Every structure is written in C-alpha cells, then in structure tokens.
Amino acid sequence: MTNAVLTDVKIVKKKKEKVYINTIKRVLKNKLAVVGIIIILLQVIMAVFAPVIATHNPSTQNLVASELPVFSEGHWLGTDNYGRDVWSRIVHGARISLIVGFTAVTLGLIGGITLGLLGGYYKKLDGIIMRIVDLLFSFPGILLAMLIIAILGTSLVNVAIAISIWSIPSCARIVRGSVLSIKEKEYIMALKSLGASDLRIMIRHILPNAMAPIIVFATMRMGTAILSTASLSYLGLGAQPPTPEWGAMISQGQDYMWTSPHLTIVPGIAIMLVVFAFNVVGDGLRDALDPNMDIQ
C-alpha cells in the first residue's frame, strides 16, 4: 500500500518535471522567443552587474566633454548634454526599468490574482469585484496612472504602484475566467466532498491549474510596464533627474535631436528591444503552454 502511494507521488513528480521540460523545449523551438530570452538575459546581466559594466558614474558630469557623438574615445555611445556617459546611463537604466517593471507586475499579480480567485470562486463576491474591475477598466491606462501619480506625487515607487493598479483589472479577469471553468471540474467536486477548505482548494488546486495564462500575462505585462515607466518618466512624472531612466533620457535628449540624435535614439532602441523581447517571449510561452497547439 505505502509503496503504491510512493510510486504514485514519484510518477506525479516526474510528470510535473516532464511538463516543465516540454514547455521549455517548445519555447526553445520558437526562434523569435529565443532571441527575446537572450535580450532579457542580457538586460538582467546588465542590471545585476551595472556598476561593473558601466565605464563611468552615470551622474558624473563633465561639461567640457558634452554632446560627444557615438564611438568617441572613452565613451563608445557618446555623452549627453551634461557630459555624462550614455552607455553607463543605459546600463544603470536597465536596472531601473527591470526593478520598476518587476515590482509593478508582481504587485499587479498579487492584486489581480486575489480578486480573480475570490470573484471566480464565490458567486456572491463576483458581482461586486467584477464591477470594481469594470470601473478600473473604464479609465484609459496611462490616464489612470497619471491620476494616481498626481495624488501620490512623482517618484519611481509611485510609478510602480500606479502601473500595478492599472494591471489589476486585466489580471483579475483572466484569473476569474480560468477559475470559473476549473471549479466545475470533477476533481474540485471530489475535494469539496472530501471536506477540503475553500482556501486550500483555491491556493493548492485551482491556482496551479490556472497558472498558464497568468505566466503569459505576466511576461507580456513586463513589456508594457517597462514601456509605461518610460512613458511616465518621459512626461516628467516618474524618475527625477539625474536618475538615468530611459524615458527620462529620451525626454532630455529630444531638445538636442538635431545636433546629437544619439541622445534619443540609443535609449529609444533600448526600450524597443526590451519591450519587443518580453512580447515575443510572452507569445512563445503562450504557444508552448497551450495544450491544443502542437508546434513542430
């Protein structure tokens, strides 16, 4: 008897491992997603080792050597109008956008998953929660974020909070949808009849089965969050000078677009690559996690 249970557990574990490996294998077959993963990995490396990779202090000014073009001696991406090294600012900016993006998505997921689980599982709460979600949906995203920042004040922390609040409604809807279908499954019925608590059913059994769309959502959302952080900083609502935030760099550089175009193009390309990477990886994950699709 005990042996049989043990082998069962082993089989389940093996099956789980196989699912992960299969997913990863499928993602790796998608070449675009691989490109995305490489870009993300590069950004993570840049963010983690920023002080080592950066050739200069990102906020040290050198007014004599300002607006140097790309491939200048000692500054391969040139310098900005204050003589700060653009490469070092890009590297430190990677750190900021990853941290803000990650924080915003995590907070958004916590809020969205909680609301989605509660709404999907308890019929009585569904009406109220979904109306709140609808209300949040009725604001255009960037306006909602601007409103929240207007109330909280301008800072990167507040940008993260604003973007996370803006992520809550879509996440809640996705989770609720999955919960609604999963909770009708026989094994949930079985758990209920065995007397499992609601919390246990939600956390241990429904949530893991609803993970696929959440992972895809989170990945895609990272791209959006990074882009929104840059947009808000571009508008002057996020990072305050001299923080080397990519959006803020573009906003500062645009006054010099005619004489030093690299001040807008370099951070622009950085933002574009990262957002692109998160989107294609999200796409790849969605394809890989979809049980109905079979990619060759």
Add this chain to the structure above:
Amino acid sequence: MKKHLWLVLLFIASLVLAACSGESASAPKNSDGSSNISDKTFTYASTSDAVGLSPIGMNDAVSANITEHVYEQLFTLNPDTSEFEPLLAESYENPDENTWVIKLKEGIKFHDGTPFNAEAVKYTFDKLRDPATAAPRASLLEPVDVINVLDENTVEIKTKYPYGPFIAALSHTNAAIVSPTADKAQDLMKDPVGTGPYKFVSWTQGDKIELEANEEYWNGVPELKNLVFKVVPEISTAISMLQTGEVQFLDNLPTEQIKRLESMDNINIEKKDGTAIYYLTFNHSRERNQDPEFRKAVASAVDRDAFVSKLNGLGVRSDSVIGPQVFGHDESADKAGTPYDVEAAKALVEKNGYGDEPIKLLTANRDNFILMAEIVQAQLTEAGFKVEIESMEWATFLDTARAGEYDITFMSWSNVTADGSEMLYPNFHSDNVGSSNRAQYSNPVFDELVVKSRTTIDQEERKAILKEANHMMIEENVVVPMYHGIVTTALDKNYTGVQINPTGKWYLKNVTGK
C-alpha cells in the same frame, strides 16, 4: 517565424540607418524674389496662444507681443539709449514731487476714429486701477491718487507719495491707452482697438491672430501690410517652418537649438544683452537657510562660469542681482559675489555637517531651469551636499514656490520696465511674501532701502540707493545670480529692421523687405 525575425531585423536596421543619416535638412528656400516683398504676409510663430488683447485685462508675454503693435503707451523705452522717451505724450513736468503734468500729442486717432485725448488717458488709467476691474497689473498705478483732465491734451496725475519709477510704469505694456468708445461697446480682450501702427483683423483661437497696417498711423505708415502671429506649440517645428519660409520671425531661441539655427543660411540671428535674470534662491523662511555660512557654502560650490559656458553664448555672467541692462546697475557689483571655490565649500560642509540633511531643489521643467538644476545639483553634490531635485510644470511650480515648499530653487525675472526697484520690490520686499516674493525673504533694513528707491524722484539718488541694496543682497548671498539673459531673435534674410528691446520685447513697425 523566420520571416518575422527578418522583418524585425530589417526594421531595426532601417532605424539605425535613419539615425546615421544625421543632418540632411533640406536646402533653404528663398522667397521668389518678387518686386514687393512687403505685401506678403509676415508671420511670427510663438509656442502658445495669446490670453487676451486688452492691456487692462492681460498679463502675459505672448499677448503683450500683439498688444504692443495695436496699442501705445504715453512713454516708451528707447532700446538704444535705455532712456524713456515720450510716445503718445509730448512732454511732462513735475510741479512738485507728487504731481505729474503730462502734455499729449495732438491729432492722434484710435482705429475706430475716436480722438486720442486726456479723457482717454483718464478713462484707461481709472479703469486699470479700479478694484472692480481686478486688472492683473493694477499695481502699476498703485501710487496714483487722482487723475485730472486739465484740458483736451493735458492730463495731471497726482500720486499718494513720491514715486520714482513712475515714467517706467507708464511705459509698461499694460499701461497702454485704449479707446474709451470701443471699450464701452465691445470686449477689447477679443477685439482690440488702440492707436498703434497695426489694426486688429481676426483671431482664430489656438491657431493665429491677424493684423493689418494702420494706413492712418500718426508716425509713418508701416511698410509690412499683413502680420500673422501663429501658434506653433513645438519650437523645433517652428524652426523648420522658418527654414522653409513659412515663418519669417522667431524670438526666445532655446540654447539647445542655437547650433541648428546658426547652420541655417536663410536667416539672421540677432542677440542683445537683456534685462532678464536667472538666479538660485534660498527659501529664507527655512531655518537652515538663515545661516549665512550655509548660504556661503552653497554659493561657493556653484560654478557659475562653467554653467554660463553651457549656454552657447546666450547668457551674461555677472554677480549683480540688478543686471547690467537694468536701471540701478553698478559695475562694482559684477564681481562682488562669493567666488567659486569648491574646497572652501567642502570645508564649510564638513565643519557644519551640511551634508547630513538632504536639500530639496525645486525646479520648473522648462527652458533652462532643468539645465541649471542638474548642473547645480552635480556641483553641490561634489561639495558634499545631498541634493534631491523635484521638477514640476510651470504653473504648479509657481504655486509651490509661492507657498515656500522648497529649500532652494531657481527663479527668473524678465523685468519689463528695466528698473531695479521693479526687480527688488516684487521679488524680495517682505510685503510680497506669500505672493511674488517666492524667496520668502524678509529683512527690515533691506525693505527700507527698496521703499526709498521707489519713493525717491531724483534718479541719481535712486541709483545710489539701488546700488546699496544690490550690494547688500550679494554680500549676504540672499540669492546666487546664475546669468543674465540675452534676447535672441531669428529673422528671415529677406527682411530687416526689427527693433529689439533688452526687455525681450520687439517691434515690427519699421521692418522692411530687402
């Protein structure tokens, strides 16, 4: 999937290529050289629209550009001599300290046919200072007690106390004379009527204002027949329009665009030392800022020469609070400030622990304010201070500064009357704490000097008083003057003759085509 990858790579490559092509601006288009260029529309572009077109109701630089051409004042500042000269007035005399008898020019008519006379002057000034009008610049005539019409062309103004800069006040844009008939019949804010060289034609809100030459102008009919004041929100777009000949005239050229403008060969750039001042100010209501040693430490940490070198020649370096183009300036003040000495600053910071508590550096996010904030922040950090920048848009910034919610900030003052009293009184007299004295500065000795500079009639005596007040501010590091402005304009090469004032105002009446 593969196909997509190539598309993406191609897209990136095209972006990079576009970036590399750099300056490929189109060749400047010359106007077709037709015989009478003055008949063509002459267009000036500004980044924002006018607020209103009545000198009584408006108080902003964009509106002033237009009202300056439609209305006229009794006196005007001669940009070449920096002296005040009669315009609509013929002459004036002071029978006593509190009385100004002004003779007016005869035979001048408003655009609507109403004769210009003493009644019109009395009507305009009474309306401007009437509390019921709530005119934004009613303060210009605050010292006026009563206005009497002596005869058709003579007006007598009695002041409550001797008022030194009175002629400067009467030459202010907002002290222009309006047609009483028109003011009673219509809203001059939308449909202006004055005595000026140009008549109002139409105003399309948010787009353009059109003026036409006043063929009956008393001082010579202007050569340009049609003026258009166009709104172009983005300055770089306006510069492109200047390049292609859609716009003929721009002012307030931003420092970061100077290199681009100088590379264009169909325009002439004119620069003139101006009256505007840009300065770092302390919030004098904060305890730490009241410590003279703290202010000295900040002043010695700010390398003003390095900053001015970043302005591409668009700033004049002087320690004087009353700028070189402003009445009351004295050369002895130019180098009287605390010199840049980062080692001295470091020593003071270390000795007194100034680096322990962060300084909130408030800044407006426009013009050169951000540039000043970032450079000064880096310089202060080098000296050991801890500085946090908070930037906000202009209107919010003004409110925040007025409420005194900052440690240090940058302010500017364009000084339309070019008089030192008009700089020191609104910005630093304790009467104005909570309104225009955003530095929250309050010093009874200084207050007394400023009041004296306003109530003295003798101009030489006023100069001496202003000099004393100026030196007092510099010695105590009340503010750290960053630079004095330079007035800049760019004019299409086919035209000549724009008159530029050190106050930043300009006048198109004498413009002619080449």
